[in-house]
Amino acid sequence: MKICKFGGSSVSSAEQIKKILNIVxxxxxxxxxxxxxxxxxxxxxxxxxxLLIQIYQAVMAGRDYSSQLEAVIERFEExxxxxxxxxxxxxxIRAELTHxxxxxxxxxxxxxxxxxxxxxxxxxxLIAQFNVEQGVPTRYLSPLDIGLMVTDxxxxxxxxxxxxxTIRERLSSYHEKIIVPGFFxxxxxxxxxTFSRGGSDLTGAIISRAMNAELYExxxxxxxxxxxxxxxxxxxxxxxELTYDEMRELSYAGFKVFHDEAVAPLIHTGIPVxxxxxxxxxxxxxxxxxxxxxxxxxxxxxxxxxxxxxxxKYLMNRExxxxxxxxxxxxxxxxxxxxxxxxxxNISIVLRSHQLTGKLTALISRIQQELSVDEIDVEEDLAIxxxxxxxxxxxxxxxxxxxxxxxxxxxxxxxxxxxxxxxxMMFGLDANQAETAVKxxxxxxxx
Amino acid sequence: MKICKFGGSSVSSAEQIKKILNIVxxxxxxxxxxxxxxxxxxxxxxxxxxLLIQIYQAVMAGRDYSSQLEAVIERFEExxxxxxxxxxxxxxIRAELTHxxxxxxxxxxxxxxxxxxxxxxxxxxLIAQFNVEQGVPTRYLSPLDIGLMVTDxxxxxxxxxxxxxTIRERLSSYHEKIIVPGFFxxxxxxxxxTFSRGGSDLTGAIISRAMNAELYExxxxxxxxxxxxxxxxxxxxxxxELTYDEMRELSYAGFKVFHDEAVAPLIHTGIPVxxxxxxxxxxxxxxxxxxxxxxxxxxxxxxxxxxxxxxxKYLMNRExxxxxxxxxxxxxxxxxxxxxxxxxxNISIVLRSHQLTGKLTALISRIQQELSVDEIDVEEDLAIxxxxxxxxxxxxxxxxxxxxxxxxxxxxxxxxxxxxxxxxMMFGLDANQAETAVKxxxxxxxx
Numbered sequence: 009m010k011i012c013k014f015g016g017s018s019v020s021s022a023e024q025i026k027k028i029l030n031i032v033x034x035x036x037x038x039x040x041x042x043x044x045x046x047x048x049x050x051x052x053x054x055x056x057x058x059l060l061i062q063i064y065q066a067v068m069a070g071r072d073y074s075s076q077l078e079a080v081i082e083r084f085e086e087x088x089x090x091x092x093x094x095x096x097x098x099x100x101i102r103a104e105l106t107h108x109x110x111x112x113x114x115x116x117x118x119x120x121x122x123x124x125x126x127x128x129x130x131x132x133x134l135i136a137q138f139n140v141e142q143g144v145p146t147r148y149l150s151p152l153d154i155g156l157m158v159t160d161x162x163x164x165x166x167x168x169x170x171x172x173x174t175i176r177e178r179l180s181s182y183h184e185k186i187i188v189p190g191f192f193x194x195x196x197x198x199x200x201x202t203f204s205r206g207g208s209d210l211t212g213a214i215i216s217r218a219m220n221a222e223l224y225e226x227x228x229x230x231x232x233x234x235x236x237x238x239x240x241x242x243x244x245x246x247x248x249e250l251t252y253d254e255m256r257e258l259s260y261a262g263f264k265v266f267h268d269e270a271v272a273p274l275i276h277t278g279i280p281v282x283x284x285x286x287x288x289x290x291x292x293x294x295x296x297x298x299x300x301x302x303x304x305x306x307x308x309x310x311x312x313x314x315x316x317x318x319x320x321k322y323l324m325n326r327e328x329x330x331x332x333x334x335x336x337x338x339x340x341x342x343x344x345x346x347x348x349x350x351x352x353x354n355i356s357i358v359l360r361s362h363q364l365t366g367k368l369t370a371l372i373s374r375i376q377q378e379l380s381v382d383e384i385d386v387e388e389d390l391a392i393x394x395x396x397x398x399x400x401x402x403x404x405x406x407x408x409x410x411x412x413x414x415x416x417x418x419x420x421x422x423x424x425x426x427x428x429x430x431x432x433m434m435f436g437l438d439a440n441q442a443e444t445a446v447k448x449x450x451x452x453x454x455x
Numbered sequence: 456m457k458i459c460k461f462g463g464s465s466v467s468s469a470e471q472i473k474k475i476l477n478i479v480x481x482x483x484x485x486x487x488x489x490x491x492x493x494x495x496x497x498x499x500x501x502x503x504x505x506l507l508i509q510i511y512q513a514v515m516a517g518r519d520y521s522s523q524l525e526a527v528i529e530r531f532e533e534x535x536x537x538x539x540x541x542x543x544x545x546x547x548i549r550a551e552l553t554h555x556x557x558x559x560x561x562x563x564x565x566x567x568x569x570x571x572x573x574x575x576x577x578x579x580x581l582i583a584q585f586n587v588e589q590g591v592p593t594r595y596l597s598p599l600d601i602g603l604m605v606t607d608x609x610x611x612x613x614x615x616x617x618x619x620x621t622i623r624e625r626l627s628s629y630h631e632k633i634i635v636p637g638f639f640x641x642x643x644x645x646x647x648x649t650f651s652r653g654g655s656d657l658t659g660a661i662i663s664r665a666m667n668a669e670l671y672e673x674x675x676x677x678x679x680x681x682x683x684x685x686x687x688x689x690x691x692x693x694x695x696e697l698t699y700d701e702m703r704e705l706s707y708a709g710f711k712v713f714h715d716e717a718v719a720p721l722i723h724t725g726i727p728v729x730x731x732x733x734x735x736x737x738x739x740x741x742x743x744x745x746x747x748x749x750x751x752x753x754x755x756x757x758x759x760x761x762x763x764x765x766x767x768k769y770l771m772n773r774e775x776x777x778x779x780x781x782x783x784x785x786x787x788x789x790x791x792x793x794x795x796x797x798x799x800x801n802i803s804i805v806l807r808s809h810q811l812t813g814k815l816t817a818l819i820s821r822i823q824q825e826l827s828v829d830e831i832d833v834e835e836d837l838a839i840x841x842x843x844x845x846x847x848x849x850x851x852x853x854x855x856x857x858x859x860x861x862x863x864x865x866x867x868x869x870x871x872x873x874x875x876x877x878x879x880m881m882f883g884l885d886a887n888q889a890e891t892a893v894k895x896x897x898x899x900x901x902x
Contacts, residue, residue, distance in 0.1 A: 260799045350794060353703060421873065426868065432798055
């Protein structure tokens with residue numbers, strides 16, 4: 009059994025939906041299909057999910073939201089008409105959106121999640137209906153139908169471990185093609201709760217694990233994963249195969265092809281993932297596997313928007329509990345840190361800057377008061393560059409090759425962090441040197 | 456006013472004691488002298504402090520300790536005879552050691568500290584007596600006399616902040632030369648509590664701060680601090696000047712000329728320290744200052760005996776409080792960590808291996824049970840190499856120069872950590888590559 013997940017651009021129009029159903033219907037092993045919300049058909053288009061978020065914002069602001077509501081309905085209606093669907097789903101969409109807004113208006117977090125889920129949910133129903141009308145036995149099932157239960161964390165759900173068994177039992181009883189909307193699950197209180205954005209990849213991974221699939225096919229609009237961003241490097245090398253761990257490290261720092269956390273459910277299963285192109289399904293794509301024999305660097309990613317809070321205190325390493333107290337402050341302020349490089353008497357907390365909006369001053373003052381640090385300063389607009397490859401642990405000189413390349417381009421390294429996993433090296437640098445840094449490192453390792 | 460501290464080899468014999476008193480008596484500003492216990496006179500000699508520790512071990516084991524007791528008495532007696540002292544202190548030493556053993560036998564930690572303090576304490580009395588007999592007005596004062604009060608942490612005392620004011624008041628009332636034994640203070644319960652080994656440097660620093668001295672002269676048996684260990688590098692470059700911060704980072708990883716923590720009391724005072732040679736007092740030595748304009752690397756140090764505990768867990772960075780829980784376990788087990796490099800889903804705890812004796816298995820099992828990590832492994836026999844220099848923060852390419860040198864010598868880097876302070880870079884490597892690594896880096900930066 010193969011699990012297929014199709015991304016937003018693969019299900020953005022009638023033409024694309026026909027493509028994906030061809031892919032699905034021509035292979036008997038492709039039984040379970042996870043679909044995203046309709047993405048952009050062209051540069052001027054708005055994603056359906058973004059329209060749904062606009063409805064939420066208008067509701068919250070007490071503004072009229074009818075134009076956004078009509079835009080959503082129209083978008084699905086257009087797809088339905090182009091597919092020549094026998095039954096219109098227009099009235100059902102309007103009724104459901106109206107019901108959601110009316111019933112959850114007073115619970116904003118749940119309203120937002122319920123609205124956001126509609127893009128995937130309506131699209132899955134519409135695609136299933138079309139496939140039935142094409143004569144292929146097909147059934148739409150919601151996450152609730154299949155028992156995909158998640159934590160009650162709106163916008164940031166995590167799977168509840170018992171779900172795997174339920175999903176396996178429920179899905180095993182069907183013989184037609186199954187279409188499931190990605191991106192959301194249900195809390196134990198039966199509320200719709202979404203994963204973080206892009207979380208349809210996660211739905212696919214969860215179902216792959218539940219069904220112990222032989223392969224998880226993740227269809228996108230690119231023919232695989234590149235070793236560096238095509239926005240920065242012209243025609244970067246395509247990666248044929250990389251490991252779960254490599255994928256996770258690369259997607260952390262900017263690679264958006266496959267969701268950052270979608271690897272997690274698969275990690276103990278060994279189920280391979282293949283990233284394929286809906287518009288070129290015969291191309292081999294990029295395989296993501298649990299282990300492989302490669303020895304080199306597979307990719308270079310770089311993400312901006314980091315802040316570093318640097319503290320210095322004499323005899324910090326004598327003060328038992330210093331770091332724990334620091335982390336407690338972060339935890340109490342709901343801040344999650346990404347890196348924590350430390351020297352003998354100094355420590356830095358590197359975190360995503362957006363988290364600090366409205367909290368930075370309070371954080372600094374708590375650190376000063378509760379930890380009596382000697383010095384504290386804040387560095388904003390940092391970029392994190394990751395060089396990733398399983399083979400780095402045995403290769404002497406990877407660090408040298410990278411730092412030589414960066415120093416030739418006058419990139420000033422503010423931080424270097426290589427842990428004992430040795431699957432990646434992290435460099436902190438000024439965000440305005442990010443592109444230069446990626447080019448320098450790519451050149452060094454791939455040319 | 457200058458504060459002078461003399462190390463063990465500077466006060467190991469009558470000849471050396473005459474040298475230090477010449478140094479002290481020829482300068483009117485040298486009013487307050489801190490002395491260590493008698494060190495080795497030659498390679499076969501045993502330090503008095505080590506003899507005292509042997510007495511402690513014999514007492515604890517219920518063994519006869521008279522030979523070690525006699526060895527201590529004989530050592531001081533020999534010095535006293537060579538100095539032609541008018542009054543013998545032999546009987547006093549025997550009485551005091553016997554009293555300490557009898558009164559503290561049931562409280563081992565305090566017995567050990569009281570015994571260890573005797574080397575400094577007897578030596579200070581003997582040196583003061585000799586100077587008086589030479590006709591120089593001189594007075595022995597104990598840490599209790601001057602009000603040097605410390606935390607009740609045997610073997611690891613920290614100064615109580617109120618002491619500075621008391622020390623200043625008490626010492627200001629004397630006009631003769633003052634000789635104070637280094638290495639220990641008194642708890643509020645009037646128990647003798649020692650600093651960590653080599654802590655006479657700390658006594659000197661505390662008194663320098665209390666007296667707001669113009670200079671803290673630290674006399675040793677070397678003519679300054681070298682940029683790398685003379686045990687590894689033949690004739691390493693002497694450092695003319697370095698900052699407190701640089702000193703602290705270098706002494707952390709193996710530079711033993713000046714005590715790791717002795718810089719702390721001075722940090723907000725700006726009092727300069729000079730490391731001088733008792734056997735060549737005219738040589739300029741090495742100055743340790745609060746800030747200077749140097750731009751390069753000042754030194755390379757390397758210490759062995761580290762262990763790294765490497766953990767991996769999927770979505771570690773999503774799990775709020777993971778690192779805090781880890782640090783709580785370390786704290787509860789009284790383990791203090793030195794470095795904590797982290798990746799996306801992995802973290803390593805680097806700590807001094809001796810701490811783990813008898814605790815490693817329990818630590819691993821607590822981490823496995825309480826943190827449910829996916830993987831955990833232990834790397835022993837690691838070395839930490841530090842490259843230190845204030846100027847590194849503005850120099851592009853320091854990392855490259857170091858990693859290039861290490862990679863040419865086939866040194867496999869297991870960890871790299873450069874925090875935002877950018878005053879040092881830390882490399883983790885196999886202990887058996889430590890010498891090769893120091894040579895390679897020294898060659899790169901100093902040749």
